[in-house]
Amino acid sequence: MTQRYCLIGSPIDHSPSPRMHNAGFAACGIDAHYVLRPTLPEELHILLEEIEQGDWQGLNVTIPMKLPVAASIKKDELATRAGAVNTIFITHEQEVIGTNTDIEGVGEPLRLRNYSGGDAIIIGAGGAARAAAVALDQLGATIHVVARETNKASAMLMDVNVRKPGKTLALENEPLLGELFSQAKVIIQATPVGRHQERYSLPWQGVAPDAIAFEMLYNVHTPFLQEAAAQGCVTIEGWEMLLFQGMRAFEIWTRHPAPRAAMETALRFGDTHARIEGSDRQ
Ligand code: NAP
Numbered sequence: 081m082t083q084r085y086c087l088i089g090s091p092i093d094h095s096p097s098p099r100m101h102n103a104g105f106a107a108c109g110i111d112a113h114y115v116l117r118p119t120l121p122e123e124l125h126i127l128l129e130e131i132e133q134g135d136w137q138g139l140n141v142t143i144p145m146k147l148p149v150a151a152s153i154k155k156d157e158l159a160t161r162a163g164a165v166n167t168i169f170i171t172h173e174q175e176v177i178g179t180n181t182d183i184e185g186v187g188e189p190l191r192l193r194n195y196s197g198g199d200a201i202i203i204g205a206g207g208a209a210r211a212a213a214v215a216l217d218q219l220g221a222t223i224h225v226v227a228r229e230t231n232k233a234s235a236m237l238m239d240v241n242v243r244k245p246g247k248t249l250a251l252e253n254e255p256l257l258g259e260l261f262s263q264a265k266v267i268i269q270a271t272p273v274g275r276h277q278e279r280y281s282l283p284w285q286g287v288a289p290d291a292i293a294f295e296m297l298y299n300v301h302t303p304f305l306q307e308a309a310a311q312g313c314v315t316i317e318g319w320e321m322l323l324f325q326g327m328r329a330f331e332i333w334t335r336h337p338a339p340r341a342a343m344e345t346a347l348r349f350g351d352t353h354a355r356i357e358g359s360d361r362q
Contacts, residue, residue, distance in 0.1 A: 083112035084135065085333065088119040088127060088149075089142035096347050097140055097326060103346030104330050107339040112137070121148040128152065131168070131176055138333035139168040140326075141178075146207055153178045161214045161240055164207040167329040179332065182211035185325030186294070187218060189316045190266065193292055197221055198265035199246065205229075205236040208296055209270035216266070217242040224260050226251055251280060262286035267308070268294040274302030284311045298322050323347055 087097045093116070101114035119127050121144060130136060141149050146164040155178045159165045165178030197220035202209050205227040213236065216223050224246035225233035233248035249256050261267070261283045273280060274297055284307050293308030298318030305315050326347070327338035 081111075083110070083137040085112060085114040085138045085140075086117035086136055087114070087140045087142060088117050089145045090118050090120050092116050092118055092142060095142070096322070096350070099350040100323070100326050100343045100347040101330060103350065104327075104339050104343045105334075107342035108334070108336050110334055110336065112334070119145060121145060124148050124152060128176075131170070136168075137170065138329065140329060141166050141168065149178055155179070158183055158214065162207070162211045163239060164210065166211075166325065167332065169329075169332050180211055180214075181325040181328035181332070182208060182321070183215045183218070184328040185215075185321035185323075186212045186268070187215035188324040189294065189320040190215070190219060190292065193314055193316070195219060195266060195292060199224065199260070199263045200266040200268065201226060201260055201264050202268045202270055203227070203251070204270035205232040206270065209268075210236055210240055212268050212270055212296075213237065213240040213242055216268075217244075220244070221266065222246045224248070224264075226257060226260075254281075254283065258283040258286055262288070264288075264291055266292045266294065267313075268296070269302070269304045270296050272297065274304050275300055277303060279303035279307075282307065284308065287311050287313060289313065292316060294321075296321055319348055 087095055098114045098116060105112040146166055149165045150159060153176050159178045159180040162180040162183060164180060167179050167181045170176055200216045200221040201224045202212050203226045205225055213223055222244040223242050225237055225248045227233040228251055230248055230250045237245045237248060289312035291313045293313040294316040295302055295305045296318045308315050323344055327343060330338040
């Protein structure tokens with residue numbers, strides 16, 4: 081029987097996850113299909129019933145469902161630390177478990193650039209920033225957090241309980257931000273700023289040219305990436321995070337190595353065909 085996987089959240093119409101996962105299943109000869117299943121928090125109980133009935137063999141979870149799901153199902157250690165679930169899997173014993181593969185989505189691109197510790201700055205203190213903090217902690221980083229409100233940055237670092245907490249500061253604290261930028265090995269942008277070419281003023285002039293600038297937004301060449309590249313930094317684009325979180329979910333669900341080439345090609349260059357559950361849109 082064809083296995084069924086889906087993405088839940090809203091709005092999700094433009095998600096590239098179906099084409100990425102369906103290309104992965106096809107490349108591995110796995111009889112499975114991945115669809116979009118638009119879901120709002122108030123519909124979570126229906127979704128949980130569907131999982132109980134065996135309708136889904138695995139799910140990805142996006143905004144605004146990551147926290148409601150985390151509050152409603154059993155979580156592994158990664159999801160507990162990140163405070164959010166982005167992937168659901170079902171064990172051999174039929175237990176429904178929430179995990180967080182965004183952590184791998186941040187960690188793997190950094191490992192591929194041979195990053196293995198040193199000062200790292202996270203801009204933002206939301207869900208994706210928390211996943212980044214766990215990933216950086218696993219890599220041995222000293223983690224500094226910059227946010228609109230310092231108390232949110234401090235609360236985030238404390239909650240994630242990182243081994244080497246650094247400074248927490250407000251975005252407008254230019255002198256301290258300049259100091260941190262000049263010692264940073266990695267700077268991760270984990271806010272929606274830049275989606276429409278908005279920018280905040282960041283002290284790029286002091287950054288080392290071999291520093292890594294990691295933008296989480298995908299499908300857009302943000303001012304953050306443009307300014308980092310102009311400074312000579314190594315840049316990582318948001319599609320890499322999407323790819324590696326997806327590959328990790330694929331491996332958890334199928335227990336099969338994820339076919340990177342097929343999934344990456346579909347993600348970056350594939351068409352946008354995606355079936356939305358409950359509609360005939362193709
Ligand atoms: P979130 O939980 O809503 O957190 C958003 C963060 O951005 C908060 O810290 C928020 O600060 C901050 N922020 C919002 N508007 C801002 C502004 N104008 N100036 C400064 N800070 C601002 O969202 P999230 O889930 O962490 O996602 C963050 C970004 O990562 C999104 O753009 C998302 O698309 C992207 N993302 C990408 C991937 C991927 O696979 N590539 C995966 C997950 C997320 P306040 O608390 O002060 O509002």
